[in-house]
Amino acid sequence: xxKRYDAVCKVSDRRTxxxxxxxxxxxxxxxxxxxxxxxxxEYLSQTTYTKLAATVRGMKPLDPDIADEVAAAMKEWAVxxxxxxxxxxxxxxxxxxxxxxxAFLNLSGGRAIFEFRGKNLSIGEPxxxxxxxxxxxxxxxxxxYTAWDPxxxxxxxxxxxxxxxxxxxxxxxxxxEVLDKKTPLLRSTQVLKKAIVRLMKAFGQPExxxxxxxxxxxxxxLIDKKFYLQRPDLLQTGxxxxxxxxxxxxxxxxxxxxxxxxxxxxxxxDVETELWHLGIPAKTRHNEVAPAQFELAPIYExxxxxVDHNMLVMEVLRQTADRYGLVCLLHEKPFAGVNGSGKHNxxxxxxxxxxxxxxxxxxxxxxxxxxxxxxxxxxxxxxSDMLRSAVSGLGNDHRLGANEAPPAVISIxxxxxxxxxxxxxxSGTVSAHVGGSPLRIGIDALPPLKxxxxxxxxxxxxxxxxxxxxxxxxxxxxxxxxxxIVLNTIVAEALDLLSDQIQTFTAAxxxxxxxxxxxxxxxxxxxxxxxxxxxTSEWLAEAAKRGLPNLAxxxxxxxxxxxxxxxxxxxxxxxxxxxxxxxxxxxxxEDYDRRLDIEGKIALELAKNVIRPVVMKEYLAIGGxxxxxxxMAVAEEIGALLEAMNAAIAVLExxxxxxxxxxxxxxxxxxxxxxxxxxxxxxxxxxxxxxxMLFIC
Numbered sequence: 004x005x006k007r008y009d010a011v012c013k014v015s016d017r018r019t020x021x022x023x024x025x026x027x028x029x030x031x032x033x034x035x036x037x038x039x040x041x042x043x044x045e046y047l048s049q050t051t052y053t054k055l056a057a058t059v060r061g062m063k064p065l066d067p068d069i070a071d072e073v074a075a076a077m078k079e080w081a082v083x084x085x086x087x088x089x090x091x092x093x094x095x096x097x098x099x100x101x102x103x104x105x106a107f108l109n110l111s112g113g114r115a116i117f118e119f120r121g122k123n124l125s126i127g128e129p130x131x132x133x134x135x136x137x138x139x140x141x142x143x144x145x146x147x148y149t150a151w152d153p154x155x156x157x158x159x160x161x162x163x164x165x166x167x168x169x170x171x172x173x174x175x176x177x178x179x180e181v182l183d184k185k186t187p188l189l190r191s192t193q194v195l196k197k198a199i200v201r202l203m204k205a206f207g208q209p210e211x212x213x214x215x216x217x218x219x220x221x222x223x224x225l226i227d228k229k230f231y232l233q234r235p236d237l238l239q240t241g242x243x244x245x246x247x248x249x250x251x252x253x254x255x256x257x258x259x260x261x262x263x264x265x266x267x268x269x270x271x272x273d274v275e276t277e278l279w280h281l282g283i284p285a286k287t288r289h290n291e292v293a294p295a296q297f298e299l300a301p302i303y304e305x306x307x308x309x310v311d312h313n314m315l316v317m318e319v320l321r322q323t324a325d326r327y328g329l330v331c332l333l334h335e336k337p338f339a340g341v342n343g344s345g346k347h348n349x350x351x352x353x354x355x356x357x358x359x360x361x362x363x364x365x366x367x368x369x370x371x372x373x374x375x376x377x378x379x380x381x382x383x384x385x386x387s388d389m390l391r392s393a394v395s396g397l398g399n400d401h402r403l404g405a406n407e408a409p410p411a412v413i414s415i416x417x418x419x420x421x422x423x424x425x426x427x428x429x430s431g432t433v434s435a436h437v438g439g440s441p442l443r444i445g446i447d448a449l450p451p452l453k454x455x456x457x458x459x460x461x462x463x464x465x466x467x468x469x470x471x472x473x474x475x476x477x478x479x480x481x482x483x484x485x486x487x488i489v490l491n492t493i494v495a496e497a498l499d500l501l502s503d504q505i506q507t508f509t510a511a512x513x514x515x516x517x518x519x520x521x522x523x524x525x526x527x528x529x530x531x532x533x534x535x536x537x538x539t540s541e542w543l544a545e546a547a548k549r550g551l552p553n554l555a556x557x558x559x560x561x562x563x564x565x566x567x568x569x570x571x572x573x574x575x576x577x578x579x580x581x582x583x584x585x586x587x588x589x590x591x592x593e594d595y596d597r598r599l600d601i602e603g604k605i606a607l608e609l610a611k612n613v614i615r616p617v618v619m620k621e622y623l624a625i626g627g628x629x630x631x632x633x634x635m636a637v638a639e640e641i642g643a644l645l646e647a648m649n650a651a652i653a654v655l656e657x658x659x660x661x662x663x664x665x666x667x668x669x670x671x672x673x674x675x676x677x678x679x680x681x682x683x684x685x686x687x688x689x690x691x692x693x694x695x696m697l698f699i700c
Contacts, residue, residue: 006233013229029276029279032279032280033279033280033282034279034280034281034282035084035280036084036158036159036161036280036281036282037156037157037158037159037281037282038077038080038081038156038157038158039156039282040056040059040156042080043055043056043076046076046077046079046080047072047073047076048072051069051072051073054066054069055069055073055153058153058154059153059154059156060212061154061193061196061212065151065153067121067125070120070121070122070124070125071120071121072121073121073124074119074120074121074123074124075119075120077119077124077157077168077170078107078117078118078119078168081157081159081166081168082107082117084159084166085159085161085165085166086107086159086165086166086167086168087106087107087108087165087166087167088104088105088106088107088165088167088168089104089105089107089119089123089167089168089169089170090102090103090104090105090167090168090169090170091103091127091129091149091151091170091172092169092170092171092172093129093149093171093172093173093174093183093185094174094183094184094185094314094482094484095134095135095174095182095183095184096134096135096136096137096182096183096184096587096590097134097135098480098481098482098594099314099482100314100318101129101134101174102167102169103127103129104167105123107119124151124170125150125151126148126149126150126151127148127149127150127172128146128147128148128149129147129149129174130147131146131147131174131176131177131182132147134147134174134182135590135593135594136176136180136182136586136590137585137586137587137588137589137590137593138586138589139176139178139180139182139582139583139586146176146177147174147175147176147177147182148174148175148176148177149172149173149174150172150173150175151170151171151172152171152172152173152185152189152307154189154305154307154308155171155307155308155311156171156282156308157169157170157171158281158282158315171185171311172185173185173186173189174186180580180582180583180586181579181580181583184310184482184484184485184488185307185310185311185484187484187488187578187579187583188306188307188310188484188487188488188491189307190576190577190578190579191487191488191489191491191492191495191576191578192215192306192307192487192491194491194492194495194576194577194578195213195215195352195491195492195494195495195498196213196215197495198494198495198496198498198499198502199213199352199354199359199498200213201498201499201502202371202374202375202498202501202502202505203354203371204506205502205505205506205508206370206371206374206505208354208371211354211355211357212354212355213352213353213354214305214352214353215305215306215350215351215352215353215487215491216303216304216305216306216309216350216351216352216353216471217303217304217305217306217309217310217348217349217350217351217483217487218300218301218302218303218304218309218349218471219301219309219310219313219346219347219348219349219477219483220298220299220300220345220346220347220349221298221299221300221313221316221317221320221346221479222291222296222297222298222344222345222346222479223296223297223298223299223320223331223332223333223344223479224293224295224296224297224331224332224337224338224344225267225270225295225297225324225329225330225331225332225700226295226329226330226332226696226697226700227328227329227330227696227699227700228325228328228329228330229328230691230695230696230699231330233689233690233691234690234691234696235605235608235609235613236605236606236609237330237332237337239601239605240334240598240601240602240605241332241333241334241337241398241480242332242334242336242337242338242398242401243337243338243339243693243696244602244605244606244609244669244673245606245609245614245673245676245677245680245690246338246339246677246680246690246692246693247677247678247680247681247692247693248339248340248677248693249692249693249694249697249698250694251694252293252294252340252341252693252697253292253293253294253341253342256292258290258291258292258293258294258296259290259291259292260289260290261290262290263288263289263290263297264700266327266329266700267297267700269327270323270324270327270329271288271297271299273323273326273327274299274319274320274323275288277319277323278315278316278319281312281315281319282312283301283312283315283316284301284302284304285299285300285301285316286300286301286302287299287300288300291342291344292341292342292407293338293341293342293697294341294697294698295696295697295698295700296341296342296344299316299320301313301316303349303351303471306350306487306491309483310482310483310484310487313346313482313483314482317333317480320333321333329700332344333479333480334398334479334480335396335398335399335401335402335478335479335480336398336401336402336405338693338696338697339401341697342407342408343401343402343405343408343478343479344402344478344479345402345408345475345476345477345478345479346477346478346479346481346483347473347474347475347477348473348474348475348476348477348483348486348487348490349468349471349472349473349474350471350472350473350474350487350490351470351471351472352375358470358471359371359372359375360372360375360376360467360470360471360472361469361470370514370517373424373428373521374501374505374517374521375498376421376467377497377501377521377524377525378494378497378498378500378501379415379472379494379497380415380524380525380528380529380531380532381497381500381501381524381527381528382490382493382494382496382497383413383414383415383465383493383531384527384528384530384531385493385497385528386489386493386569386572387413387414387531387551387552388413388552388554388563388566388569389489389493389563389564389569390413390465390474390476390486390489390490390493391411391413391476391552391554391560391563392489392554392560392561392562392563392564392591393477393485393486393488393489393490394476394477394478394481394485394486394560395554395557395560395561395591395595396478396480396481396557396591396594396595397557397594397595397598397599397602398478398480398598399476399477399478399481399557400555400556400557402478403476403555404538404555407461407462408475408476409461409462409463409464409475409476409537410462410464410537410538410542410543410553411476411553411554411555411560412464412537412542412543412546412551412552412553413464413465413476413531413551413552414463414464414465414531414532414533414537414546414551415463415465415466415467415531415532415533416460416463416465416466416467416532416533416534417467417532417534418460418467418534419534421467422532422534425525425529425532428518428521428522428525429522429525429526429529460534460535460537461475462536462537462538463475463533463534463537464476464537474486474490488578488579492572492573492576492578493572495576496572496576501520501524504516504520505517505520530549530550530551531549531551533545533546557591557592557595558592558595561588561591561592561595562588564584564585564587564588564591565584565585565588569584570584570585596662599665599666600659600662600665602665602669603655603658603659603665603668603669604659606655606669606672606673607652607655607656607659607672609690610648610651610652610655610672610676611652613689613690614648614676614679614689614690615645615648615649615652617683617687617688617689618641618644618645618648618679618683619645620687621641621683621684621687622638622641622642622645625637625638625641637682640682641679641682641683644675644678644679644682645679647675648672648675648676648679651668651671651672651674651675652672654668654671654672655668655669655672680692
């Protein structure tokens with residue numbers, strides 16, 4: 004249609020926007036919109052600063068007596084940066100963020116003043132009835148509370164006409180139930196830290212601060228806004244419900260790490276500038292595998308802060324794209340047949356300055372490393388179902404197991420070197436070590452392990468990558484919180500189980516007993532280790548033989564939330580109660596059903612009101628089957644597909660009406676529509692095509 008061609012012309016004529024060169028200016032403005040440690044030291048008294056800094060480091064609970072001074076200092080700093088409003092910034096179960104802005108403005112004796120007190124900083128009261136709660140809140144029970152999280156610094160968000168002070172907070176109901184993702188994340192991190200301290204004490208190590216770190220790699224697509232606005236499916240669902248595969252997409256493998264187009268590079272530069280002002284350490288940018296797909300990766304940070312920062316990264320990507328006439332697509336599978344977008348969850352643990360997931364060269368470090376490694380193996384074998392539930396969602400169902408995304412079966416990749424160490428540990432035999440050094444079985448004899456001694460496995464959901472674990476299953480639009488809530492909790496349980504036994508060992512038999520314990524644990528849980536190709540049907544068959552769950556769809560994947568043993572675990576560790584886990588099941592199931600219903604209705608609307616009229620005109624224009632054989636053949640082919648399309652429309656209408664069978668009905672309808680796209684006159688096709696959206700920017 005003419006609109007489609009006009010859009011192509013306008014996009015091709017668009018001049019490349021330019022971003023202001025930053026040079027070394029970033030060193031001057033990095034985190035200038037963050038009320039960080041340096042700002043606290045400048046604006047607070049020494050006594051208050053010392054107390055607050057101890058709370059931020061997790062050493063002491065917050066002293067309520069300092070709230071007024073902190074609030075006054077925060078307001079003074081924010082106003083000096085142009086802020087007129089403040090908000091409690093929280094992360095409800097929508098998967099996004101929420102904020103309600105209040106002005107600093109107040110009246111005193113009829114005069115306007117700026118005021119911000121400790122009570123405004125510490126507690127907020129948003130309406131809790133309109134957020135997902137899984138039945139914890141009803142419409143007539145609206146009260147909810149936000150409470151300041153001092154471990155994540157306040158920051159300023161800017162807009163065209165001003166700025167707002169954002170205070171990271173938790174969100175709970177009037178009766179105390181958790182309604183957000185931050186609260187259980189903080190609880191799970193605390194649980195894991197306690198388990199690490201306990202383990203290190205069993206090894207006779209002095210107590211140190213524990214840091215759980217995260218580096219989330221963010222993948223995304225960019226398309227021109229003119230194409231986006233002509234695709235109701237993208238507008239309503241975030242993905243294309245129709246679209247025939249173009250002759251060329253990613254099969255030439257020329258986009259990955261290729262030269263970044265000027266318009267995209269300018270966009271990336273502006274994104275980084277905004278992120279650096281917010282103290283977000285954006286480090287890497289590059290083309291991803293699929294055309295129009297890109298990635299942004301940060302430097303690793305404290306887990307809670309990294310999750311907050313990733314939520315801001317997604318927001319900045321979307322808002323900056325709009326300024327460039329682009330749209331940032333964060334859906335896990337916006338285009339069928341090419342790579343989907345994930346969010347690689349790089350998770351690590353530090354004890355003081357020591358990375359507990361770095362094998363190291365010291366025998367004592369090796370013993371601790373193997374113990375922590377064993378705990379992770381134990382945790383994933385026993386609770387892979389819960390880890391899979393943490394990355395559930397309609398969008399991710401389309402991605403998992405396709406085009407470099409890991410399969411839905413959760414397994415661990417260790418690589419040849421660690422697999423060799425484990426094999427010898429289990430068998431008790433001595434052979435040449437994969438890393439090149441001889442290995443005597445015995446914890447103290449483990450040789451130094453090279454960080455990159457083995458290859459990577461991009462089909463593994465949970466891979467050891469030298470000094471961390473990379474969980475590759477989270478979807479690009481998802482919060483990292485859910486995955487890390489589960490990961491922290493299940494590893495804490497496994498560490499505690501090992502510590503229960505290790506603390507009974509005597510100095511005389513410590514290493515002998517430890518080796519026997521690790522051998523027993525790894526032997527019992529080795530089934531979850533898989534170093535091969537996770538895409539093959541052979542692996543799926545082998546995984547079934549091993550008893551590993553294959554929860555391919557969200558309705559299956561969220562069922563573990565209702566398993567009593569899982570509920571007992573999370574309640575025992577104080578991360579989530581049985582009621583809260585049940586409510587999460589209800590929230591996730593409702594979200595899935597609603598999104599699927601929306602997709603079905605949009606697919607139906609497009610087929611009936613946009614695509615079918617065009618096809619019927621085309622069919623009538625070529626004579627409805629009259630004329631020469633070639634015309635008759637084309638007409639008959641279009642006519643047969645039109646009949647099939649009508650039948651598929653009827654099936655989808657029935658499926659939407661009864662609320663079941665929507666996905667297969669949509670798939671069948673798409674098959675006919677995509678076939679018609681390749682037959683109908685290109686000038687008549689109403690929707691921007693893949694070849695345009697993916698390659699014209």
